[in-house]
Amino acid sequence: MTLYKQLLQDYNLFKEEGVSGRYVRYADIQILLKKLGDEFLLEEIGESVLGKPIDGIQFGSGKIRILAWSQMHGNESTTTKAIFDLLNYIYKYKKEAFVISLLEKCSFYILPMLNPDGAQAYTRVNSNKVDLNRDAQDLSQPESRILRKVFEKFKPDFCLNLHDQRTIFSVGNKPDPAVLSFLTPSMDKERRIFPSRIKSMQLIAKIVDDLSDLLPNRIGRYDDGFNINCTGDTFQSTQTPTILFEAGHFPGDYQREETRKYVFLALISVLKAISEKSFENLDYNKYQAIPENKKLFNDVILRGVNSENGIVDIAIQYKEEVKNKELVFIPIIEKIAPKISRFAHKEIICENKKITINHKSILTENVIVNKIALNGVELQFKCE
Template identity: 45%
Template sequence: MNTLQLATEYQVSQLQGKYITNEHIVKVLESLNDTFKISICGTSVKQKPIYAVQFGTGSKKILMWSQMHGNEPTTTKGLFDFFNLLNTDSIIAEQIASKFTLLCIPILNPDGAEAYTRVNANEIDLNRDALTITEPESKVLRGLLETFKPDLCFNLHDQRTIFGTEGTGLPATISFLAPAYNVEREYNPTRLAAIQIINRMNTVLKQYIPNQIGRFDDAFNVNCTGDYITSIGIPTILFEAGHFQNDYNREESRKYVFIALLTALVDFEENEVHRKQNDEQELNNYLRIPQNSKCFYDLIYRNIKTIDNNEEKMITFAAQFEENLVDGDIKFVAKIVAIDKLDEFKGHVEIDGKEMSFSADYGNFPEISKKADFYLNNMLKFINGLQFL
């Protein structure tokens, strides 16, 4: 099965870019056939509907949710691409429908999605509200946990461009975690069940993005959704969709979310039996997945000559793109964020200044938080971090 070809073929063209809200998904939901059950499972702080999508009649129940953080839409796009495959009379769709009952919340935080913020309208991070459940969106998710009683949960997120896979010099395009269930971060059957599925996804994804699959940090915090759910005995997998080379809108990254979802459900029962016979090997394989590492900046400029306090010196500096919502679109604005002590970091784009002199409207030395608009030798012009031709 060429899963990358399927991911491309079933990509939903109506959902593009980094701004995905209820308004964008409603028409796509309406296009799904009657094998899907679409409902409103609750409302947000601002009374926006929280949609639920149910598919299949199988005995194995999986609950998944995306955009718990409103500004993390890549997994939502990948989820809808997966729905698009299930919205066919293919053998794959029939097999999944017969084996599983999927209950999916495409956008758990519709207020945050509309405002393009991590938090909800009360400025609460829903992924730190699992225990106290103060927010209406958190109560929706807790209610589904209690009524649907899933056998497995998928917690779908985006991660920033700062993450790479440790020791590879490559971006972490997709990362996984089998969350801890206690402070000691021990492994029990609940975590091992999640680990087995992660290992299978990793094996398939390595065919397409070798060394770009990461293992997310497993520090325990019972207020985090995945940690809480694992602690009550339900295997949970954290998905973190990250950066792919030159893919700031994450149209490539969404393909790997699709592949991961499809892989997780194919031959599920057979692999579950295999895991029970090979727990130690499964754990070893999981721990071989490179750890996520904060080792990237979007832009790094090396060998830059500057004037600082009337002293000429050579520096390296870095810029990072801020994502700003402007008129219903996300604008990427490069801001200077670090100067020197960057030897251990890589840039998604690296520029060798070749000892040319830095200058900007505000002076001859880069300043933190300033836009990355500057000149080298007063002739090479950089606008929004990149050379202006």
């Protein structure tokens, strides 16, 4: 635990300042890739549908082989930022005992951005409108085929499948946002637990042990429903222990700059556990004890407004869009009801004040919110 507290305290010493925010494109990481130290072997391993490079980074000389990939979904960039933090850390502390041991025991292959077209467009899918994480069997897309080729050639002992999740997720039924969530994908429809899956359960349990004091009640477990078309499920079915990372919402952190710190710590935790084999004696049932994610959050809820619809609650959810090369958060009314039982990242108690939205007193759902007024006074609220 002392290690992770110290890393969190020292984070700015190795944070990659060249990449930030949610809108991370290939152009943003291209400069970072070019300045990687000699310890890292960079190679272009293929191209996206639109001809953007897809790169692989290799380092380490050990027998334990670890494959990781990020931004399979173009609008999920937090783990990409954490990957570059990790590379900075390894370079900066390459003479420290832990990093020396890590590089002697493990070999790494990292794809920092599998879907550069989706990253540019800030979409989940690639430019052919295909979700790469549902293309593991058909391999209809060049990006999917590139990942599979790397998997088959590198023959990893462990896989790290790195993603973001939406702001809607809570840790269990409590009003705690899921800052980090993890999943060991199922290997079949029965979700049976084979020895290789036990390893990934133990590793996740170790991450939670290492970080729970730093993120109390904010680490969740993602649903393990089986879908062989998903990459994690496919790789897990080959008896390769696979861990899905989900970077979530830290309060007030819509740019995911706080969350990236904890993703970095989770990466250090899992790599340390693998290299030292410190996970092997852990009770894998601790994984099942991690609270499962629930979809219980809205971004904003206005409580008790006086409207033409009566006294109601109003739930607002942000839609993310790129406009003029910048990411914007567009507030949209998701639900109007006498009582909304969900939690909110920002809750506004309105005390039965009369409300108008966009100068209208009759409220409707699925409307973009441009202006809110309570008793005629404009309410200032923003994405925070």
